[in-house]
Amino acid sequence: AWEVNITPGATAIAREVYDLHMIIFWICVAIGVVVFGVMLWSIIHHRKSRGAEARNFHENTAVEILWTLIPFVILIAMAIPATATLIKMYDSTDADIDIQVTGYQWKWRYQYLGQDIDFFSSLSTPREQINNEAAKGENYLLEVDNPLVLPVGKKVRFLFTAADVIHSWWVPDLAVKKDAIPGFINESWAIPEEPGIYRGQCTELCGRDHGFMPIVVEVKPQAEFDQWLADTRSAAQAQAAAATEEWTLEQLMERGEQVYNTSCAACHQASGQGIPGAFPALAGSPMVTTDIDAHINIVLHGKAGTAMQAFGAQLNAVDLAAVITYERNAWGNDTGDSVNPQRITELQQ
Amino acid sequence: MSSAAYYVPNQSRWPILASIALFLMAVGAGNLINDLSAETSGGVGVWFLLLGALCMMAILFAWFRNVINESMSGLYNEQMDRSYRWGMSWFIFSEVMFFAAFFGALFYVRTLAVPWLGGEGDKGVSNMLWEGFQAQWPLMTTPDMETFPGPQEVIDPWHLPLINTVLLVSSSFTVTLAHKALKVGERSRIVLWLAATVLLGSAFLVFQAYEYIEAYHDLGLTLQSGVYGATFFILTGFHGLHVTLGSVMLLIIWLRVLRGHFDADNHFAFEAVTWYWHFVDVVWVGLFLFVYIL
Amino acid sequence: MDTTLSPTVDTTEHGHGPAKGLGRWFFTTNHKDIGTLYLWFSLLMFLTGGCMALMIRAELFQPGLQLVQPEFFNQMTTMHGLIMVFGAVMPAFVGLANWMIPIMVGAPDMALPRMNNWSFWILPFAFSLMLSTLFMEGGGPNFGWTFYAPLSTTYAPPSVTFFIFAIHMMGFSSIMGAINIIATILNMRAPGMTMMKLPLFVWTWLITAFLLIAVMPVLAGVVTMMLMDIHFGTSFFNAAGGGDPVLFQHVFWFFGHPEVYIMILPAFGIVSEIIPTFARKKLFGYASMVYATSSIALLSFLVWAHHMFTVGLPLAGELFFMYATMLIAVPTGVKVFNWVATMFHGSMTFETPMLFALAFVVLFTIGGFSGLMLAIAPADFQYHDTYFVVAHFHYVLVPGAIFSIMAGAYYWLPKWTGHMLNERLGKAHFWLSFIGVNVTFFPMHFLGLAGMPRRIPDYALQFADFNAVASVGAFIFGLSQLLFVYNIISCIRSGERATDQVWEGAHGLEWTLPSPAPYHTFSQPPVIK
Ligand code: HEA
Ligand code: HEA
Numbered sequence A: 001a002w003e004v005n006i007t008p009g010a011t012a013i014a015r016e017v018y019d020l021h022m023i024i025f026w027i028c029v030a031i032g033v034v035v036f037g038v039m040l041w042s043i044i045h046h047r048k049s050r051g052a053e054a055r056n057f058h059e060n061t062a063v064e065i066l067w068t069l070i071p072f073v074i075l076i077a078m079a080i081p082a083t084a085t086l087i088k089m090y091d092s093t094d095a096d097i098d099i100q101v102t103g104y105q106w107k108w109r110y111q112y113l114g115q116d117i118d119f120f121s122s123l124s125t126p127r128e129q130i131n132n133e134a135a136k137g138e139n140y141l142l143e144v145d146n147p148l149v150l151p152v153g154k155k156v157r158f159l160f161t162a163a164d165v166i167h168s169w170w171v172p173d174l175a176v177k178k179d180a181i182p183g184f185i186n187e188s189w190a191i192p193e194e195p196g197i198y199r200g201q202c203t204e205l206c207g208r209d210h211g212f213m214p215i216v217v218e219v220k221p222q223a224e225f226d227q228w229l230a231d232t233r234s235a236a237q238a239q240a241a242a243a244t245e246e247w248t249l250e251q252l253m254e255r256g257e258q259v260y261n262t263s264c265a266a267c268h269q270a271s272g273q274g275i276p277g278a279f280p281a282l283a284g285s286p287m288v289t290t291d292i293d294a295h296i297n298i299v300l301h302g303k304a305g306t307a308m309q310a311f312g313a314q315l316n317a318v319d320l321a322a323v324i325t326y327e328r329n330a331w332g333n334d335t336g337d338s339v340n341p342q343r344i345t346e347l348q349q
Numbered sequence B: 001m002s003s004a005a006y007y008v009p010n011q012s013r014w015p016i017l018a019s020i021a022l023f024l025m026a027v028g029a030g031n032l033i034n035d036l037s038a039e040t041s042g043g044v045g046v047w048f049l050l051l052g053a054l055c056m057m058a059i060l061f062a063w064f065r066n067v068i069n070e071s072m073s074g075l076y077n078e079q080m081d082r083s084y085r086w087g088m089s090w091f092i093f094s095e096v097m098f099f100a101a102f103f104g105a106l107f108y109v110r111t112l113a114v115p116w117l118g119g120e121g122d123k124g125v126s127n128m129l130w131e132g133f134q135a136q137w138p139l140m141t142t143p144d145m146e147t148f149p150g151p152q153e154v155i156d157p158w159h160l161p162l163i164n165t166v167l168l169v170s171s172s173f174t175v176t177l178a179h180k181a182l183k184v185g186e187r188s189r190i191v192l193w194l195a196a197t198v199l200l201g202s203a204f205l206v207f208q209a210y211e212y213i214e215a216y217h218d219l220g221l222t223l224q225s226g227v228y229g230a231t232f233f234i235l236t237g238f239h240g241l242h243v244t245l246g247s248v249m250l251l252i253i254w255l256r257v258l259r260g261h262f263d264a265d266n267h268f269a270f271e272a273v274t275w276y277w278h279f280v281d282v283v284w285v286g287l288f289l290f291v292y293i294l
Numbered sequence C: 001m002d003t004t005l006s007p008t009v010d011t012t013e014h015g016h017g018p019a020k021g022l023g024r025w026f027f028t029t030n031h032k033d034i035g036t037l038y039l040w041f042s043l044l045m046f047l048t049g050g051c052m053a054l055m056i057r058a059e060l061f062q063p064g065l066q067l068v069q070p071e072f073f074n075q076m077t078t079m080h081g082l083i084m085v086f087g088a089v090m091p092a093f094v095g096l097a098n099w100m101i102p103i104m105v106g107a108p109d110m111a112l113p114r115m116n117n118w119s120f121w122i123l124p125f126a127f128s129l130m131l132s133t134l135f136m137e138g139g140g141p142n143f144g145w146t147f148y149a150p151l152s153t154t155y156a157p158p159s160v161t162f163f164i165f166a167i168h169m170m171g172f173s174s175i176m177g178a179i180n181i182i183a184t185i186l187n188m189r190a191p192g193m194t195m196m197k198l199p200l201f202v203w204t205w206l207i208t209a210f211l212l213i214a215v216m217p218v219l220a221g222v223v224t225m226m227l228m229d230i231h232f233g234t235s236f237f238n239a240a241g242g243g244d245p246v247l248f249q250h251v252f253w254f255f256g257h258p259e260v261y262i263m264i265l266p267a268f269g270i271v272s273e274i275i276p277t278f279a280r281k282k283l284f285g286y287a288s289m290v291y292a293t294s295s296i297a298l299l300s301f302l303v304w305a306h307h308m309f310t311v312g313l314p315l316a317g318e319l320f321f322m323y324a325t326m327l328i329a330v331p332t333g334v335k336v337f338n339w340v341a342t343m344f345h346g347s348m349t350f351e352t353p354m355l356f357a358l359a360f361v362v363l364f365t366i367g368g369f370s371g372l373m374l375a376i377a378p379a380d381f382q383y384h385d386t387y388f389v390v391a392h393f394h395y396v397l398v399p400g401a402i403f404s405i406m407a408g409a410y411y412w413l414p415k416w417t418g419h420m421l422n423e424r425l426g427k428a429h430f431w432l433s434f435i436g437v438n439v440t441f442f443p444m445h446f447l448g449l450a451g452m453p454r455r456i457p458d459y460a461l462q463f464a465d466f467n468a469v470a471s472v473g474a475f476i477f478g479l480s481q482l483l484f485v486y487n488i489i490s491c492i493r494s495g496e497r498a499t500d501q502v503w504e505g506a507h508g509l510e511w512t513l514p515s516p517a518p519y520h521t522f523s524q525p526p527v528i529k
């Protein structure tokens, strides 16, 4: 694709930004035409090979003042609409929905405040496509497992923060780009006007997979949105219920493999071999073949000072149990241990 | 006595040797600090650092000896003197900017970051993440008391710091008296006032060491006790280092005076040291105001 | 500027030439030798940083991960930026300053020659230390040349400690170099060389040196705070202890923005020397050029947060930094207009240095325009951290700073070596570079506007076409630099003998000296009328 310009976007603010962008662009073009025009004229006509003789003027206070003032006036003309737009963008009062967006290495977490909805959203493009082992799909690198879902026509206030390093949440169509800074909260807002799917990316270097933490926003009509809310809530309840059930080793292994591939394989590799010097191997590692509680502990709480995160807050008890079971039995580890979700819940308290 | 042409020194070995020494110090310090943090031991870092530092001292000694000899044998003219003056002035300006970075950090956290975390001002929503945290300065309770346990108490400005202020301000006077004495050629008074200055500077350092011990042992005010401790120690610590350096320079000047160096019109090195000392003094006044009192 | 030389160019105790052997370079106190060292060092770093850029462009030629892993890609991006900024552009300008400033002001040498040697020799060690981090466990710096905390503190590889010390060393070197330049300009001028007679290159460097002394210590301060956070448990950049990651950015950009002008003001100086020479007409508006340069420098202390429009500054801050940034277009415009007015009704010829200078004026201005667009805060929300920014700063840095350095090198090479250069090769180098630069960096505007973030090793399919174009351009531009290297070497070794004046329209003290310039010049100050 040979796309050359920013998107007019899907909100009133985005269109305003687009217009501002076009105005300043054309002003620059106009100034460029004049300046380069005079320069080109001189290059063509005042060249020695054409017999041009140098004239002797080299100072003129009046022109200097003139070409100080004119740009100044042009700048003021640009600053006025820019200020107006900026003030609007900063007004996040009277929102209908508050969503806390937290950046993690390398995924996003969305919490609908007061709605009991809380989930993670990570890249769903398969590694094979990235490694050129499979044909790349249409939305290569711009697709996630759980998109952020918003209702149409409502003012959504975003509260950005991060759990580890700085990330930045950008969806061009909403004209929202705001840094997610650990320990602080930044606000921004949008009123999406049309149902649709809008894609964006993390735009602050946040480590190895900075290029692999896209954002997908699905804007739905109110009714569908409400339905989605209800479905998501009941799915969460089902999860909670599942944590009290007994799981067989096979069930855990199957589920564990999926969890491993989305949450762990980026560092420890799908083969469990890790990357020497950077990420430890899990295959054959005493960490995952000996003491179960130590293993659970490190997965729950991470290891300080390393890239090993605390997954206790990111995954539910079933997923944790499954992935730990998987690690203890995959790649020839074959301990035969199976960890049940209840054990995780116990340790978490 | 000074020559007409600007003195351009011939080749010199000291600069490149000094670069190598600096390199050794950097490699050594890097290894040492990394070992300390990783709690591994047996690294060679400390030896590199020591070797580099020793070489550096020896080189600077030899280099300055060259310069002093050239100066004493009348190779320098007035223009050279001015070059040194410009050089020293801009060096001090660079030092001012170094401290400005830390003062800037202090003002930023005091007036913006901490209030935001405590729920005040434009980014007060941030308080959601630190429930119960309230902004105050000095910051006794940090947002996360487990990782950064705040101090139990901070230093009372009207005891040691006040004494130190008196010491340092009076040392600025004594050094000026020494300078005046030099201008009228009363050498015994120069020796006296310079010695007094060095003593005042050293007393300052002793008190500061005492203050640090107290902070660590009795007050719980440490580098780890949140951003109050961090700004406190980085500012006073770098200031202390500058006092140390200034005292060493004063000591050298004192020894040179004893040896009969400097006369009423030709004593740039002496003046440079006094400038530096005044600078250190001014920084202290800033510290006393913004770190201790306000 | 009228200048007459006193009868003896070279007298007294300094009549002797350079020392023999390698010792000449290690121990030298001669400003020309040190200038040469700086220039060779910077060329080497340009090639090193350039090879890293080619690695980046090769990986980005197509979507998908082909050549390198993301971890290594980040190290390449970081090192490329650091090396180009601190290793290529800054030392090149210091090298030119060393060579030309004493000659231009009629001084026997730099004010503090031994310290001058020290300033240079720190650099090779500092860069060895920095490059060596690439081979350390956990890899080298991978957090971008702006090294934002906490990615560069809590989450950094252990080699960051060495990176910090390398930065300290570079800062030390730059500060000493700048002090030397200021002392030389303020104190070593020949009698009659008043401030308002100084060549513009000297003026711009005076102001640059002031910027360096003002901001390098701040950089030292911020890396020191990082060191403390990493190893000594402080919490400057950690909210848990009451600090703020954004504090890092404020301090960094207080250094960083003046830093980008450090990389352009000497370029303005060079271009202001070259255009009058080849337009055979005095520079238009000398005084206003001086005032404009000073205003740019002063304003540069008030605009740093335009790099931080998206960090969530309070509205008032956002507006202040937007307005202040926009204001910089005014004095910069004055400079551009003065150059054009100098060409207007001149008698122009187009030797290689002039070609580079003309390309500089046009392409730098384009980079300035995109800068101005970035300065509009609400619009910057769409541009920030995309390839639009990458396009902006490469336009001001590559056909800006780098072209001016090449122009300066071509302009003064005959004076340095005593040989004219091969014009045909020079022109070939120019045209290939000109085309290469635009093919590389122009499409990056489109990529950024279409939404491609910077610092990513892989991208979505809609960005594929322009990325392929940019990569091809990068290789054209990169490879054509081999011509530059060849041209320099052949100019040193052979070539038509250069006259003293070298260029027909050249004025200024340096053109009154023989070519090549003798090892010691102006042991007796020239008389300036
Ligand atoms: C040589 C280096 C150099 C120079 C000279 C400039 C010059 C300018 N820069 Fe640039 N900039 C960088 C190097 C440079 N920059 C770098 C390296 C970065 C990225 C850092 C990073 O994140 O890694 C950056 C990033 C950067 C940003 C941050 C973008 C972002 O991250 O979101 C901004 C925002 O305001 C900006 C603005 C400007 C402006 C307004 C100028 C002005 O000085 C330009 C002024 C010139 C003109 C405007 C053209 C000539 C004028 C006229 C012909 C007069 C009439 C014109 C008008 C009235 C419009 N720059
Ligand atoms: C003055 C500074 C400067 C210069 C000259 C350049 C030059 C180039 N830059 Fe640079 N660049 C930066 C400063 C500079 N850059 C900065 C500050 C960043 C930001 C870093 C960050 O995000 O942290 C950046 C980032 C950056 C990116 C974005 C990376 C990313 O976001 O991930 C890209 C991508 O295309 C790029 C490309 C190039 C290219 C193709 C060149 C070309 O112009 C290079 C051409 C030169 C050569 C190719 C060398 C030529 C020689 C040979 C090929 C022959 C070899 C011969 C011998 C050894 C004898 N640069």
Ligand code: CUA
Residues within 6 Å of the ligand: A103, A104, A106, A166, A167, A168, A202, A203, A204, A205, A206, A207, A209, A210, A211, A213
């Ligand atoms: Cu998260 Cu980049």
Ligand SMILES: [Cu+2]
Residues within 6 Å of the ligand: C256, C257, C260, C303, C304, C306, C307
């Ligand atoms: Cu800037």
